[in-house]
Amino acid sequence: MPGTALGIAGTAKNTGKTTTMTTILQELDRFDLGMGITGIGYDGEERDNVTGLPKPRINLKPGQYIATTRKCLQAGSAGYRILAETGMMTPLGHLVYAKILKEGLVVVAGPSRTSQLKRVIKDLKGLGCSLILVDGALNRLTPLIATDGLIMATGAARCPELGRLVEETAAISSVLNLPVIDEWEEEEGFPSLPLRFIVDNKDLEILGGFLRKGVREISLPGLIAKDCWGSLTDLLLAHESVKQVVFPDPLKLLVNGEPQDLCGHFQALKEAGLKIWVQRKPGLL
Amino acid sequence: MNRQKVLLVPLDPVHDIGLKMIKKGLDNAGHETRLLPPDLTLEEVVKVAVEAKAATILVSRTLGYGVAEILARFVDMIEAAGIRDQVVLGLGGMAIRPELAAELGFDAGFGPQTTVEEAVAFVEGREYQPLTGQVAKRKQDITSGYDYHYLNAEIGGLLGEISDTIISWARNKISPGILRAQAREELWDYQRWLEGEENQEFLQVYPSLCGELAQNYYRNKELHPKTRLMTPGEISGFQKYLQETQKRMKVTEVRHTRTKPVVLNQYGTGCPVLDVGHIMASEAWGADGVIHFDPSWGARTEGFLEGLITHQEDGTVITAANLHHIRHSLQASTLWQVRAHRGLNTAETVVLAGKIGADLTKINFCYGSLGAGTDPERLVADAYQAILYAVKYNLPFDVVTNEELCGVPAHKAFAGMLIVADLAVRLGARPILQPLFCYSPEVMLGGQMVDNYIDFNGAKVYALREIVRAPIWPGAPIGFLTQSEDRVQSSLTTALHSALAASLEVDAISIASSDEAYSGGPISVPAKIDTLRAVKEAFRFFGQAGIKPRENSRKWAEELVAGIYQTLVEVAKAGDVVQALYDGLLGSREEGAYPGRAGRNTVSDQS
Numbered sequence: 082m083p084g085t086a087l088g089i090a091g092t093a094k095n096t097g098k099t100t101t102m103t104t105i106l107q108e109l110d111r112f113d114l115g116m117g118i119t120g121i122g123y124d125g126e127e128r129d130n131v132t133g134l135p136k137p138r139i140n141l142k143p144g145q146y147i148a149t150t151r152k153c154l155q156a157g158s159a160g161y162r163i164l165a166e167t168g169m170m171t172p173l174g175h176l177v178y179a180k181i182l183k184e185g186l187v188v189v190a191g192p193s194r195t196s197q198l199k200r201v202i203k204d205l206k207g208l209g210c211s212l213i214l215v216d217g218a219l220n221r222l223t224p225l226i227a228t229d230g231l232i233m234a235t236g237a238a239r240c241p242e243l244g245r246l247v248e249e250t251a252a253i254s255s256v257l258n259l260p261v262i263d264e265w266e267e268e269e270g271f272p273s274l275p276l277r278f279i280v281d282n283k284d285l286e287i288l289g290g291f292l293r294k295g296v297r298e299i300s301l302p303g304l305i306a307k308d309c310w311g312s313l314t315d316l317l318l319a320h321e322s323v324k325q326v327v328f329p330d331p332l333k334l335l336v337n338g339e340p341q342d343l344c345g346h347f348q349a350l351k352e353a354g355l356k357i358w359v360q361r362k363p364g365l366l
Numbered sequence: 367m368n369r370q371k372v373l374l375v376p377l378d379p380v381h382d383i384g385l386k387m388i389k390k391g392l393d394n395a396g397h398e399t400r401l402l403p404p405d406l407t408l409e410e411v412v413k414v415a416v417e418a419k420a421a422t423i424l425v426s427r428t429l430g431y432g433v434a435e436i437l438a439r440f441v442d443m444i445e446a447a448g449i450r451d452q453v454v455l456g457l458g459g460m461a462i463r464p465e466l467a468a469e470l471g472f473d474a475g476f477g478p479q480t481t482v483e484e485a486v487a488f489v490e491g492r493e494y495q496p497l498t499g500q501v502a503k504r505k506q507d508i509t510s511g512y513d514y515h516y517l518n519a520e521i522g523g524l525l526g527e528i529s530d531t532i533i534s535w536a537r538n539k540i541s542p543g544i545l546r547a548q549a550r551e552e553l554w555d556y557q558r559w560l561e562g563e564e565n566q567e568f569l570q571v572y573p574s575l576c577g578e579l580a581q582n583y584y585r586n587k588e589l590h591p592k593t594r595l596m597t598p599g600e601i602s603g604f605q606k607y608l609q610e611t612q613k614r615m616k617v618t619e620v621r622h623t624r625t626k627p628v629v630l631n632q633y634g635t636g637c638p639v640l641d642v643g644h645i646m647a648s649e650a651w652g653a654d655g656v657i658h659f660d661p662s663w664g665a666r667t668e669g670f671l672e673g674l675i676t677h678q679e680d681g682t683v684i685t686a687a688n689l690h691h692i693r694h695s696l697q698a699s700t701l702w703q704v705r706a707h708r709g710l711n712t713a714e715t716v717v718l719a720g721k722i723g724a725d726l727t728k729i730n731f732c733y734g735s736l737g738a739g740t741d742p743e744r745l746v747a748d749a750y751q752a753i754l755y756a757v758k759y760n761l762p763f764d765v766v767t768n769e770e771l772c773g774v775p776a777h778k779a780f781a782g783m784l785i786v787a788d789l790a791v792r793l794g795a796r797p798i799l800q801p802l803f804c805y806s807p808e809v810m811l812g813g814q815m816v817d818n819y820i821d822f823n824g825a826k827v828y829a830l831r832e833i834v835r836a837p838i839w840p841g842a843p844i845g846f847l848t849q850s851e852d853r854v855q856s857s858l859t860t861a862l863h864s865a866l867a868a869s870l871e872v873d874a875i876s877i878a879s880s881d882e883a884y885s886g887g888p889i890s891v892p893a894k895i896d897t898l899r900a901v902k903e904a905f906r907f908f909g910q911a912g913i914k915p916r917e918n919s920r921k922w923a924e925e926l927v928a929g930i931y932q933t934l935v936e937v938a939k940a941g942d943v944v945q946a947l948y949d950g951l952l953g954s955r956e957e958g959a960y961p962g963r964a965g966r967n968t969v970s971d972q973s
């Protein structure tokens with residue numbers, strides 16, 4: 082289905098996600114693109130929910146689409162027509178799709194789960210949106226795997242020291258740019274790793290047992306505890322048969338890993354000749 | 367109802383009492399619960415969640431620096447572990463609201479007001495029906511249970527004599543105010559007015575009974591210079607605002623375990639639409655009733671204007687349209703008082719208020735003539751009729767002793783109040799005594815409040831209770847002259863005076879907003895909410911326990927009773943209450959009471 086979903090993620094609160102989104106809306110307004118918006122959190126309120134600081138508000142024009150809740154539509158000033166109920170529930174009510182009829186401000190409370198976001202994106206494309214902007218929330222990442230491309234917003238709200246911020250941003254970029262594996266097939270005759278995550282020594286032992294079978298390629302879970310990375314890397318390096326490591330997607334990696342640490346580990350693995358892949362990713366723009 | 371597996375996760379290192387109470391509720395409802403210890407890492411929690419195959423995870427955490435990011439990361443980790451679609455995530459704690467829960471990626475957010483029942487409903491996947499319909503709030507009759515029996519027979523006897531003289535003097539008196547009241551009563555039909563039909567006969571007669579200001583309106587449509595009619599756009603905006611707000615409206619109560627006092631606050635911004643906003647906020651925050659304040663120039667004006675009129679300064683003009691719109695914005699449980707205690711329109715005010723549906727009015731010819739500028743003879747004549755109309759329209763009224771604020775000592779002000787009250791009872795009305803809880807000139811000079819605000823106020827209530835069995839409604843508002851520009855101080859003194867009133871078991875109180883004393887003009891909604899919240903908290907704090915005045919309170923009460931008696935002896939001896947008012951027996955010039963001049967020489971005998 083034609084149409085592109087663009088996610089706008091942030092490294093922390095107040096790094097400029099919504100400002101980025103509103104700027105894109107303004108800039109692209111002159112192209113008749115059929116724009117739709119949603120978000121994985123809650124945005125458009127006058128004051129930040131956590132800090133109480135004033136927040137940017139989202140202005141939509143007639144012809145644009147939005148996926149949000151009824152209550153949020155009523156709280157905005159834009160004129161709208163509700164096109165469909167989705168049956169998907171959020172803390173602020175059920176999600177609906179609406180078309181903007183009169184220019185005005187909107188409040189976005191969108192789907193927070195990956196499965197829900199996938200559906201919303203599909204439905205908005207079906208309504209005719211050729212570009213869908215998905216506003217992020219705080220530092221949340223995982224649902225944005227459902228998008229086709231990702232903009233990462235970072236800034237002083239994440240870290241006020243510019244040098245460290247630049248290093249971290251470079252590392253994030255590096256993780257997000259991990260290559261996507263063309264084909265992934267599990268080796269015949271070997272069971273798949275029975276782990277949804279690696280968070281403690283018990284899990285590492287299970288991994289170790291698996292690696293001892295001499296696999297060449299291994300698919301690891303996305304959720305790996307920060308503390309386990311060192312031991313994980315050591316395990317992989319110790320089993321020379323392993324040549325390729327595949328993670329589900331880079332967003333899951335960033336949930337629990339410090340970007341610079343991750344890069345350090347990946348570097349060590351690459352130097353030992355391992356290839357690191359992801360199964361899918363939204364492209365970093 | 368299926369048995370659910372629920373994981374309870376206190377991410378807060380210390381505070382998990384909320385979760386423990388919810389766990390108890392869930393266990394009682396038959397669910398399988400597991401409460402984790404409060405010091406696990408997020409990774410450990412996720413691992414337990416996956417292994418336990420919980421259907422619902424309830425996370426508890428207060429907000430702090432960096433906490434939002436931690437909670438958001440938790441949600442991401444549940445996604446990363448691949449179980450997000452199999453679990454329902456709820457977040458609870460202080461400062462948690464649904465908007466925040468939405469931002470963090472949870473399925474629901476529960477704030478500090480969350481009940482255990484609400485959490486159980488969430489786990490069971492059903493909609494929560496709050497029990498806060500509770501008992502539907504109902505209007506209370508402040509006068510119920512009182513028989514006006516005199517416990518002090520001597521004072522009762524004196525009052526009886528005085529009432530006799532007033533009745534024989536007043537019953538045949540006529541004034542422009544009385545004539546207008548008659549016209550309004552006999553010729554102005556509310557129903558016709560509602561239907562947009564002119565009350566022709568009324569309009570023929572009424573203007574000629576009015577003074578210049580009102581006449582200019584009826585003849586030339588000229589309004590008071592500081593007023594204008596509301597525009598059609600404003601009116602339709604008002605209707606929309608009213609409709610939308612009433613959809614969300616839920617009345618609350620400020621009382622805790624006591625059933626008294628009834629709590630009223632006042633409105634009178636000048637704009638009837640703004641007033642409705644103030645009233646609705648007051649109702650939502652627990653006010654049981656509201657009191658209409660009209661502009662002071664209304665007291666010097668013979669006759670009422672008409673129309674939905676807005677006024678630039680404080681006080682909302684009394685017109686049928688303004689009263690009607692305000693009345694019809696009130697919740698069914700809200701008491702509405704329209705005051706008729708001073709001025710040239712007191713009798714007609716009671717008629718108009720009665721027809722439009724007021725619950726209470728206010729009448730006191732002593733205060734109105736000694737402290738509010740109306741001529742004594744005029745006000746006694748008009749008030750007599752006002753009381754009769756109050757009986758007709760079944761309007762109890764308070765008799766307020768505001769002359770204390772001029773400097774008249776309480777015993778004289780109370781004598782005046784009892785005179786009006788006795789007359790009222792004689793005529794079949796139901797008066798409510800309104801002593802002031804205030805830092806009056808009398809106590810400034812006498813020092814009764816040097817130590818505390820409790821004993822002298824208590825003495826006032828004790829004194830009245832020694833005299834007669836009548837309802838008592840301290841005003842006006844309570845704590846008057848103890849409030850300052852400081853909103854916290856102002857709210858607190860109001861709340862403490864309210865707690866005193868509750869301890870004394872009075873029937874009602876009037877409270878001010880926290881900016882009333884020093885607002886320099888407009889009174890704000892937040893300030894009204896300040897005092898309603900403060901009063902509620904005071905009632906919560908004291909419950910059935912109370913504030914006990916000390917022994918000197920009884921001593922002062924006796925002195926008050928003696929003073930009242932003495933004053934009544936003098937008034938009875940004078941044989942003429944009107945003359946007594948002029949002569950200062952119920953408040954002298956030295957004490958700050960000046961007989962008013964508005965309406966002088968406008969009373970005559972009916973021929």
